[in-house]
Amino acid sequence: MSQSAPLIHPTAVVDPAARLADDVRVGAFSLIGADVEIGAGTVVGPHCSIHGPTRIGRDNRFIGHAAIGGEPQDKKYAGERTELVIGDRNVFREFVTVNRGTAGGGGLTTLGNDNWLLAYTHVAHDCHVADHCVFSNNTTLAGHVSIGNWVIISGFAGAHQFCRIGDHAFLGMGALCTGDIPPFTMVGIDGHGRPRGINSEGLKRRGFDATRISAIKRAYRTLYVAGIPLAEAKQQLAEQARDSDDVRQMLEFIEHSDRPLQR
Numbered sequence: 001m002s003q004s005a006p007l008i009h010p011t012a013v014v015d016p017a018a019r020l021a022d023d024v025r026v027g028a029f030s031l032i033g034a035d036v037e038i039g040a041g042t043v044v045g046p047h048c049s050i051h052g053p054t055r056i057g058r059d060n061r062f063i064g065h066a067a068i069g070g071e072p073q074d075k076k077y078a079g080e081r082t083e084l085v086i087g088d089r090n091v092f093r094e095f096v097t098v099n100r101g102t103a104g105g106g107g108l109t110t111l112g113n114d115n116w117l118l119a120y121t122h123v124a125h126d127c128h129v130a131d132h133c134v135f136s137n138n139t140t141l142a143g144h145v146s147i148g149n150w151v152i153i154s155g156f157a158g159a160h161q162f163c164r165i166g167d168h169a170f171l172g173m174g175a176l177c178t179g180d181i182p183p184f185t186m187v188g189i190d191g192h193g194r195p196r197g198i199n200s201e202g203l204k205r206r207g208f209d210a211t212r213i214s215a216i217k218r219a220y221r222t223l224y225v226a227g228i229p230l231a232e233a234k235q236q237l238a239e240q241a242r243d244s245d246d247v248r249q250m251l252e253f254i255e256h257s258d259r260p261l262q263r
Helices: 200-205 210-225 230-243 245-255
Strands: 036-038 054-056 067-070 083-086 097-099 108-111 185-188 194-198
Touching: 054 067, 067 083, 083 097, 097 108, 194 200, 194 210, 200 210, 210 230, 210 245, 230 245
Parallel strands: 036 054, 054 083, 067 097, 083 108
Antiparallel strands: 185 194
């Protein structure tokens, strides 16, 4: 693909092997490496670096000083080919870092569409982030973390390696995720972060009606408040799931958890 001179700042360095759509803009002192593909409408601000193999979709914005597609921060990495794939309409603020995958973790890091990664966010190797997430300043994801849709992580919060965070979950400021967090759950600061209810305000904003929210609250109380063993809680959730797709989603998430749930 051609690189129109007015769209590439003269101080930027773009490897001849990179593939940029005609209207991609690259700011001053930025570096685009080999085996990088960037889709139409994407803007790369000043002082950014994008290393390959990396595939970036349409209409993304890298505001400035972002480091994208770098080698994984894993001592086992030995230079093997691994990739980063980014979807469309994501925003990467200042000093965001996103690393490629590792051979042991599937060789791939992915971000979906319409995510906001605010300043100093770090997404480590082999992470998988879905759509419509907001990661506030200094959010940190260790390796192999999976994030669902519509997840909000507040400033200075983060997730331990191999953790899973379900759709519509909310982590409060400074909360640390060391176990799997089921969909719809809100985690507050209490030691390493403890479930504090459901993200009812977020669900309302996304069109969940009172009946759906009530079913999710009941499921949360069964799982976290009733004080019953997990096996018994799962049996009760299975009964509740007959009348609620949302509860069924929670149950399926729990049944596929390899790590303990966040407590």
